[in-house]
Amino acid sequence: MLKIKKLEHRFIRSIPRELDVGVIYISMEYATAVHCCCCGCGEQVVTPFSPTDWKMIYDGESVSLTPSIGNWYSACRSHYIIKQDIIIEVGSWNDAQITAERKRDKLAKAHYYNPSAKPPNLEEEMKDTSRQLSRDLGVMGNLLGWLRNLIRKN
Known part of the structure; x- marks a missing residue:
């Protein structure tokens, strides 16, 4: 609080x-x-x-x-x-979420300050984060995955 x-x-x-x-x-x-x-x-x-x-x-x-x-x-x-x-x-984050955000942030900084470097594959990073969250959240994670796929199709 x-x-x-x-x-x-x-x-x-x-x-x-x-x-x-x-x-x-x-x-x-x-x-x-x-x-x-x-x-x-x-x-x-x-x-x-x-x-x-x-x-x-x-x-x-x-x-x-x-x-x-x-x-x-x-x-x-x-x-x-x-x-x-x-x-x-806003809600507290678990260790997997924090690790994923730190990794995303590090990749974004590396790309911003060295644009000639291969850009980070943020879509793949997000998939990895989503998979980890699904494992962490169980049934709610499965529901989130289903919603994500539904949104992608539309």
Whole structure:
């Protein structure tokens, strides 16, 4: 359960040494945002902005970050989305999901920073992830696989 439900955004030049809970500090100069984990554990969460990391959207009143924030290296393993300064808790991931996402992220970065390299086969990566999730989820996994195949046919 997340303790922080909303963040106040502050645009700053450099990240302060001490972070206030409930505040997301955004440095456009360093293309990074930092905040205390919204579960309340106190861990600092760093979200660099780049084509292969996070994207920050400022609509003139609020801040959104995409994709979601998964604190897989922290003990809390919290997972949430920041949308218009509001924190939306999303489901926890299992180890297979985390491993698959780290692999996908690594491949995407390698391809982005070295476009002459053979592009990653993300479709095959997704199939592997889907197979692993099906094994992990049992009956629900079979249903997800069936839905995936149905969508592909249409």
